[in-house]
Structure formats: structure tokens, C-alpha cells
Amino acid sequence: MPAIIIHSIEMTDEQKKIVADKFISTFSEVSGVPKDRIYLFFNGYGLNEAATGGKLFSENPPKSAKAKFNEEEWTDKQK
Numbered sequence: 001m002p003a004i005i006i007h008s009i010e011m012t013d014e015q016k017k018i019v020a021d022k023f024i025s026t027f028s029e030v031s032g033v034p035k036d037r038i039y040l041f042f043n044g045y046g047l048n049e050a051a052t053g054g055k056l057f058s059e060n061p062p063k064s065a066k067a068k069f070n071e072e073e074w075t076d077k078q079k
Contacts, residue, residue, distance in 0.1 A: 002027065003039045009057065010044035010068040044068070
């Protein structure tokens with residue numbers, strides 16, 4: 001039973017559904033393992049739990065990121 005682990009800034013449930021479908025479908029196609037035998041786990045991190053360039057993301061959020069922390073900004077634009 002293969003397992004896929006995703007480490008990222010916290011994603012919305014909708015993003016998780018899309019990522020899970022794509023990763024599991026691709027893994028199944030390539031390996032021949034049935035989709036229901038592939039497990040995917042998400043490790044989501046808040047902005048104060050990730051850093052780059054010596055600064056926490058909470059101090060300097062990634063501007064192009066679409067994640068749970070700024071969901072209102074980019075989902076409003078899609079409506």
C-alpha cells in the first residue's frame with residue numbers, strides 16, 4: 001500500500017481534493033496500483049510554521065501563493 005505525503009502551506013479542502021485526485025490518479029496509472037490502495041496524507045503548515053530567507057512566512061507571506069491563509073482574496077476574484 002503506497003503512501004504519498006504532501007508538505008505545504010495549509011491548503012483549502014477544495015485544493016486538497018484536486019491534489020489528491022491528480023496525485024493518486026497519476027500514481028495509479030504509472031504503477032498499476034488501484035486507486036483505493038493508494039493513501040495520500042497532507043501536512044499543512046500555518047504561516048508561522050514555515051520560513052524562507054530567514055523570515056517566517058507570517059512576516060512576509062508569499063505573494064503568489066493561493067492557500068488557506070488568503071483564501072478570501074483569490075476565491076472572491078473567481079466569483
